[in-house]
Amino acid sequence: MDRRILELKDVKTSFYTHLGEVQAVRGVSFTLDRGEALGIVGESGSGKSVTSMSIMKLVQYPGKVKDGQILFKGQDLVPKSDKEMMGIRGDEIAMIFQDPMTSLNPVYTIGDQIMEATMKHQGLSKAEARQKAIEMLKLVGIPSPEKRVDNYPHEFSGGMRQRAMIAIALSCQPDLLIADEPTTALDVTIQAQILELMKDIKDKLDTAIILITHDLGVVADVCSRIIVMYGGLIMEEGSAEEIFYTPKHPYTMGLLKSIPRLDLAEKQRLVPIPGTPPDLLKPPTGCPFASRCPYAMNICIETMPEYTVSETGHRAACWLQHPDAPKVEVETGVKRGEI
Amino acid sequence: MAEKKQDVLLEVKNLKKYFTISSGLFGGKTEYVKAVDDVSFTINRGETLGLVGESGCGKSTTGRTLIRLYDVTGGEVIFDGAEIGHMSEHELKPYRKKIQMIFQDPYASLNSRMTVADIVGEPLDIHGLASGQARQDRIYELLHTVGLSKDHASRYPHEFSGGQRQRIGIARALAVNPDFIICDEPISALDVSIQAQVVNMLEDLQNEYGLTYLFIAHDLSMVKHISDRIGVMYLGKLVEIADSNELYERPEHPYTQALLSAIPIPDPEITRNAERIILEGDVPSPLNPPSGCRFRTRCRYAMERCSQEEPQLRDIGNGHQVACHLMDEK
Ligand SMILES: Nc1ncnc2c1ncn2[C@@H]1O[C@H](COP(=O)(O)OP(=O)(O)OP(=O)(O)O)[C@@H](O)[C@H]1O
Ligand SMILES: Nc1ncnc2c1ncn2[C@@H]1O[C@H](COP(=O)(O)OP(=O)(O)OP(=O)(O)O)[C@@H](O)[C@H]1O
Ligand code: SF4
Ligand code: SF4
Ligand SMILES: [Mg+2]
Ligand SMILES: [Mg+2]
Numbered sequence: 021m022d023r024r025i026l027e028l029k030d031v032k033t034s035f036y037t038h039l040g041e042v043q044a045v046r047g048v049s050f051t052l053d054r055g056e057a058l059g060i061v062g063e064s065g066s067g068k069s070v071t072s073m074s075i076m077k078l079v080q081y082p083g084k085v086k087d088g089q090i091l092f093k094g095q096d097l098v099p100k101s102d103k104e105m106m107g108i109r110g111d112e113i114a115m116i117f118q119d120p121m122t123s124l125n126p127v128y129t130i131g132d133q134i135m136e137a138t139m140k141h142q143g144l145s146k147a148e149a150r151q152k153a154i155e156m157l158k159l160v161g162i163p164s165p166e167k168r169v170d171n172y173p174h175e176f177s178g179g180m181r182q183r184a185m186i187a188i189a190l191s192c193q194p195d196l197l198i199a200d201e202p203t204t205a206l207d208v209t210i211q212a213q214i215l216e217l218m219k220d221i222k223d224k225l226d227t228a229i230i231l232i233t234h235d236l237g238v239v240a241d242v243c244s245r246i247i248v249m250y251g252g253l254i255m256e257e258g259s260a261e262e263i264f265y266t267p268k269h270p271y272t273m274g275l276l277k278s279i280p281r282l283d284l285a286e287k288q289r290l291v292p293i294p295g296t297p298p299d300l301l302k303p304p305t306g307c308p309f310a311s312r313c314p315y316a317m318n319i320c321i322e323t324m325p326e327y328t329v330s331e332t333g334h335r336a337a338c339w340l341q342h343p344d345a346p347k348v349e350v351e352t353g354v355k356r357g358e359i
Numbered sequence: 360m361a362e363k364k365q366d367v368l369l370e371v372k373n374l375k376k377y378f379t380i381s382s383g384l385f386g387g388k389t390e391y392v393k394a395v396d397d398v399s400f401t402i403n404r405g406e407t408l409g410l411v412g413e414s415g416c417g418k419s420t421t422g423r424t425l426i427r428l429y430d431v432t433g434g435e436v437i438f439d440g441a442e443i444g445h446m447s448e449h450e451l452k453p454y455r456k457k458i459q460m461i462f463q464d465p466y467a468s469l470n471s472r473m474t475v476a477d478i479v480g481e482p483l484d485i486h487g488l489a490s491g492q493a494r495q496d497r498i499y500e501l502l503h504t505v506g507l508s509k510d511h512a513s514r515y516p517h518e519f520s521g522g523q524r525q526r527i528g529i530a531r532a533l534a535v536n537p538d539f540i541i542c543d544e545p546i547s548a549l550d551v552s553i554q555a556q557v558v559n560m561l562e563d564l565q566n567e568y569g570l571t572y573l574f575i576a577h578d579l580s581m582v583k584h585i586s587d588r589i590g591v592m593y594l595g596k597l598v599e600i601a602d603s604n605e606l607y608e609r610p611e612h613p614y615t616q617a618l619l620s621a622i623p624i625p626d627p628e629i630t631r632n633a634e635r636i637i638l639e640g641d642v643p644s645p646l647n648p649p650s651g652c653r654f655r656t657r658c659r660y661a662m663e664r665c666s667q668e669e670p671q672l673r674d675i676g677n678g679h680q681v682a683c684h685l686m687d688e689k
Binding site: 063212 | 414556581621625629635640642
């Protein structure tokens with residue numbers, strides 16, 4: 021069987037607002053295999069959520085995927101009709117959002133909401149669907165699921181609601197699960213439960229996962245490959261080890277230096293990235309990070325660099341990678357195994 | 360050994376804050392949320408005390424009660440030698456200046472119809488600290504202190520990024536020359552790359568003006584980074600408090616141990632090999648907390664005694680205090 025489940029080819033998504041075109045995603049390409057967990061990190065507003073909404077075809081008016089291909093199991097989703105997408109969403113591709121309260125329907129029980137999905141997509145009978153709902157709640161660690169299945173969302177705590185969302189998302193055994201900040205609103209102890217669950221389903225059900233988060237600790241834990249976005253573009257992509265131990269892009273390096281390390285006893289001063297991200301109404305023609313980059317050169321402001329790709333697939337869009345670029349002392353990432 | 364007397368700025372003794380919730384329109388049964396239930400700690404001058412714990416455990420309520428945004432249900436708040444917990448609004452006025460608060464949401468906490476100059480200048484007017492040219496000079500000075508410029512003074516909050524708005528909130532808090540600032544999740548709403556800007560600034564201001572902080576946050580890595588000591592709360596109780604390195608290296612309370620082990624470290628090799636204590640279940644309702652030790656429903660060491668007797672906070676050396684019956688067995 022073909023392991024490749026998803027391929028994005030130069031996807032561009034814009035919002036046509038009264039102020040002008042907001043170029044939220046400006047040409048994003050990547051691939052994903054079954055059983056693989058891909059992390060997307062990056063600045064707020066860099067296009068992470070819009071990328072995932074583009075895959076689900078849930079970009080709201082006045083937004084639109086204006087260019088590129090989104091190949092899911094080899095078929096392009098971009099030209100698909102809403103009706104065709106309804107069959108795919110919830111069945112083959114499922115999504116978990118940051119705020120479970122906005123995506124759970126308050127007037128139906130948790131059980132009804134799981135049953136709706138399996139009855140619609142898998143043709144289960146009511147009794148079978150109920151049994152399946154109880155199984156799913158148990159899988160996501162809800163205590164006494166046979167009772168809890170009849171609860172309404174408001175009777176669940178925040179962590180339980182998020183787990184119920186995951187139960188709904190997983191009930192049809194999707195091939196691809198997109199989780200956009202699934203644990204941001206949760207406490208760390210509950211986050212740990214959810215992350216264990218995600219690792220579990222990836223390994224046991226061979227589900228492909230895209231995990232979007234601002235928490236570098238979370239991607240380090242769950243994802244084998246990581247994409248770093250900035251200004252609507254992928255700045256760097258590599259294995260988790262490559263991104264954390266040998267980052268190539270100055271934005272990735274800056275991000276790693278701006279977070280405190282819990283495991284280091286010595287207190288170190290944080291190194292913030294000065295300035296603020298670019299305005300996507302008038303995105304810069306050159307490197308979007310240039311206004312904040314300590315290594316910026318003239319060419320960076322004028323022209324967007326191409327990707328330099330290593331044999332392992334570690335790629336970065338930065339002029340420093342160019343063979344003719346001046347050699348600068350760049351700080352590397354986290355020192356491996358430093359405790 | 361004659362111990363040097365610590366310079367205590369704030370002493371909280373058996374602080375309680377209960378919220379009443381009456382079910383039913385016409386009174387009916389009155390229930391209490393014991394949001395803060397018998398909490399005691401001290402903060403020394405120039406020190407940062409971090410406060411951590413799960414959502415709803417009472418961190419914000421502790422902060423808001425200290426600053427008298429809420430009435431004190433019980434206990435004492437001694438600030439700079441004076442008991443302020445039960446003062447009248449009139450008596451409190453001079454203290455209102457000395458204690459300031461920075462809030463989580465830099466979007467909601469600034470009045471969108473006021474210019475930056477008026478937002479920062481308002482506390483100067485309220486406390487009659489400066490007017491005319493002196494007022495304007497002070498506003499520019501404050502903006503400069505937090506890394507903004509004069510040119511920003513005439514603009515409105517919506518014209519600023521999240522990190523800049525948080526700076527405006529900090530400038531406003533600094534306007535009255537406070538001694539003590541309660542920072543309630545001051546960086547949670549900010550981007551990772553911007554959080555460091557604000558944290559560094561808080562550290563610089565502390566060094567320069569000798570400020571004392573109570574720093575409330577979810578991000579335990581950041582709390583450890585900024586705090587000298589850390590208190591851990593669970594369901595309205597302080598369960599452990601210690602020097603921050605001591606707490607991270609030798610957590611004694613089973614809840615603290617689970618909390619710390621759950622934090623994902625931004626280093627793939629370390630975090631994947633870390634041993635996690637996964638807590639079962641959710642935080643119980645504060646309306647109906649478990650008897651005895653409130654953590655017992657999720658504690659892997661719970662004993663019979665834990666359901667009958669409430670463990671008290673006890674010093675196990677070096678100011679490291681723990682509330683757990685296991686401490687008796689050591
Ligand atoms: N409905 C919309 N109308 C106009 N612009 C939009 C809309 N939705 C998103 N955008 C813009 O698209 C860009 C990308 O937004 P997106 O939500 O993908 O960011 P993100 O990387 O997910 O950020 P965060 O970490 O804050 O969630 C932003 O500049 C945002 O302002
Ligand atoms: N004004 C109020 N009226 C009634 N109950 C309240 C009120 N404010 C807080 N509570 C309750 O008191 C408890 C403690 O809340 P608090 O906001 O102090 O928690 P917290 O530790 O700051 O949580 P978070 O991390 O989510 O901010 C919660 O159970 C909360 O629901
Ligand atoms: S291309 Fe230039 S500005 Fe952009 S990250 Fe590389 S060095 Fe910095
Ligand atoms: S007192 Fe008992 S239940 Fe509470 S933390 Fe200690 S061992 Fe666990
Ligand atoms: Mg987003
Ligand atoms: Mg709070």
